[in-house]
Amino acid sequence: MPAPDVAALLSELERSEPGDVEHARSAIDWLTGGEPLETITELNVCEFLWYTLPTKVVGDRPAIARALGSLLRLGGMERYAALCLSSTTAQILRTYARSGEDAGTASYQSALDATGVLPPDVPELRWSSIMGPEELGAHGACSAALELAIVSGELTADSSERQALTRHWLTTPRAELGGDNWLHRVQGERLNRWVLGRGAAWRELAQPFEVRLHAPIPAPAEDHLDALRWLLELGRRPGGIPLTQRHNLARSVLAESTWSGAELAAVREVAQGPMGALRRAGRRLVITSAGERLLQDNDQLWEAAAAALLAPEAGEHGFRASAREVALMLLADGSPADRDRIAAVIVCEEWQISEMDASLAELERRLDAFGLRRSDTLTPAGRSAALAALRSHALRPRRYVSMS
Numbered sequence: 001m002p003a004p005d006v007a008a009l010l011s012e013l014e015r016s017e018p019g020d021v022e023h024a025r026s027a028i029d030w031l032t033g034g035e036p037l038e039t040i041t042e043l044n045v046c047e048f049l050w051y052t053l054p055t056k057v058v059g060d061r062p063a064i065a066r067a068l069g070s071l072l073r074l075g076g077m078e079r080y081a082a083l084c085l086s087s088t089t090a091q092i093l094r095t096y097a098r099s100g101e102d103a104g105t106a107s108y109q110s111a112l113d114a115t116g117v118l119p120p121d122v123p124e125l126r127w128s129s130i131m132g133p134e135e136l137g138a139h140g141a142c143s144a145a146l147e148l149a150i151v152s153g154e155l156t157a158d159s160s161e162r163q164a165l166t167r168h169w170l171t172t173p174r175a176e177l178g179g180d181n182w183l184h185r186v187q188g189e190r191l192n193r194w195v196l197g198r199g200a201a202w203r204e205l206a207q208p209f210e211v212r213l214h215a216p217i218p219a220p221a222e223d224h225l226d227a228l229r230w231l232l233e234l235g236r237r238p239g240g241i242p243l244t245q246r247h248n249l250a251r252s253v254l255a256e257s258t259w260s261g262a263e264l265a266a267v268r269e270v271a272q273g274p275m276g277a278l279r280r281a282g283r284r285l286v287i288t289s290a291g292e293r294l295l296q297d298n299d300q301l302w303e304a305a306a307a308a309l310l311a312p313e314a315g316e317h318g319f320r321a322s323a324r325e326v327a328l329m330l331l332a333d334g335s336p337a338d339r340d341r342i343a344a345v346i347v348c349e350e351w352q353i354s355e356m357d358a359s360l361a362e363l364e365r366r367l368d369a370f371g372l373r374r375s376d377t378l379t380p381a382g383r384s385a386a387l388a389a390l391r392s393h394a395l396r397p398r399r400y401v402s403m404s
Contacts, residue, residue, distance in 0.1 A: 006037055009074050013067075023059070023067035030057060031068070037075060042117050043143040045080045049089050050108035054096035061093050079151070116157025117147045122167045124183055128397035134189040138170065138182035145169045187395055188214070194394035198322070201345045205329055209390060217388040219302040220381040224370045227259050227267045228277075228305060232295050235278050235287035243283045266369035274311030274366075275304050306388035309366050320359035322346045325393060327360055331378045332386040337363075 006028055014021040031048045032040060049068075053061050069084030083089060088111050096104030112118055119142035121127060128135060149155040149165055170183040177185065191213060195206045234241050234253070242250035249268060254261050268285070272278040277291030287295075294301040309328065312321050326345045327337035337360065342348070348356055367373045372382030 006032070009037075009071055012074055013071055017067075017070055020063075020067035020070055023064045024071040026057065026059070027053070027064050027068035028071060037077075040077075040080070041140065041144045042080065042083070042115060042147045043112075043140065045083050046112055046115060046117075049084060050092045050111060051105070054093055054104055055101060061097075062090065065089055065093065114157060116150050116155070116159070116162060117143045119143055119146060119166045120163050122163055122170065124167065125170060125186060126397045128399070130398040132189045132193065134182075134185040138186050141182060142166050142169045190395050190398075193398075199347065201347075202326075205326065205345055209329060209332075209387075209394075212387060213391040213394060217306075217384055217391055219299055220384050222381060224372060224381050224385075225301060225305055227257075227263060228271060228370065229295065229301070230257070230259075231264065231267055231271060232277055232287055232291050235285050235291065236295075240281065240284035240286040241278075243280070243285065245283070247280065247283070263369070266365050270305070270308050270366055270369045273313065274308035277304070302385075303388060303392065305370060306385040307392035309363065309385060309389040310393045313362070319346065319348075319352060320355055320362075321393075323348075323356045323359040324363045325390065327363055328386040328390055331373075332383050332390070334377070336376050 010021055010025055010028075013024055027048070028037075030052055031044060049065055053064060057064060065084045069081040072078075072084065073081035092104060092107045092111060095107045119127065119139055127139060131139060146155065146162060146165060150157060155161055155165065170186075171181050173179050173181050191210050195210045196203055231241070241253055244250055249261070249264055254264065257264055259267075268278065271291070272280065272285065275290070275294075277288055277294055278285045279288050294304055310321060310324050312318070323342055323346055326342045330337050330341065339356070339360070342360070343353065343356060346356075364373070367378070367382060367385075370381075370385070372379055372385050378386060
């Protein structure tokens with residue numbers, strides 16, 4: 001069946017409802033961007049009605065929504081027309097008008113989540129709020145697959161199987177992608193952005209890593225996480241891990257351990273901080289749900305420990321994380337983490353030197369927590385951890401930075 005022709009539909013609407021045709025023409029231009037009407041999805045319609053229309057389109061917004069609904073109904077797109085005329089759309093537009101953009105956006109996000117067509121985060125990929133072309137394509141394709149499954153009755157909007165379908169859609173080879181899959185496309189885009197995004201000195205250092213970080217970095221054969229695993233197991237006990245009044249590890253813990261107090265303190269700092277595997281409850285440490293999951297999977301435990309090498313501390317400026325990234329690239333190549341070279345790559349001003357030194361000291365503490373360095377060089381396992389940390393950091397989702 002051929003796709004409905006927008007010009008013909010507008011002509012038909014002008015004959016039946018002449019007052020709506022200009023509203024409908026404006027709406028359809030925003031919605032399709034000149035693409036055929038058959039390319040729109042439920043996600044496109046919801047995002048237009050609940051975000052673009054109230055924040056970017058000037059005019060009588062409820063009337064524009066109604067006119068779009070009339071046009072879509074003429075084109076046989078009854079489900080989408082119903083969205084235009086729904087009480088949800090009317091309520092969201094009222095919220096924007098009466099309570100402002102922040103309240104309206106919150107209402108839009110809640111309604112969008114309830115549709116079930118928004119692809120969820122999966123272990124392999126957390127979606128960005130700022131997407132490149134490949135990620136936008138992957139996100140749209142996954143949303144269309146979820147919509148089809150819900151409409152056909154295979155899924156419900158709140159089904160836990162939405163994550164499984166999203167993972168399948170992301171990882172299955174696609175003929176339209178030349179046999180590639182969407183996950184590889186998104187990861188390649190993010191890696192390329194990481195390499196190219198921060199100036200000539202950064203690009204020169206990072207360029208060789210684009211190929212090295214393309215595939216997951218396997219965990220080393222030898223186990224460097226015994227102390228971490230022991231501490232997490234201790235956190236599973238009914239009483240948790242006892243602490244002193246100053247919230248240090250209790251003497252009974254140190255007496256039971258085969259590691260020094262300094263080693264355990266470093267491991268505890270990483271596990272409780274960037275890994276989020278332990279949390280303090282009064283004068284004890286207890287394992288978190290994330291820690292429980294990590295204990296069940298050695299590969300995930302290794303990936304989380306490696307990623308923690310670059311994880312930002314609470315409130316930390318991105319400059320400090322960049323210093324650790326450069327240091328790890330140098331160390332992974334067998335070069336010393338030279339202070340002057342790091343400063344040159346991240347364009348460090350004089351007043352930032354102390355910040356950079358503090359960041360590098362933090363990196364050393366994290367490497368030492370798992371015995372990943374000897375003097376100023378990394379062990380073989382340390383080089384694997386450095387590559388895994390860099391890959392995790394390069395593939396992280398892009399987020400808007402709050403200015404508050």
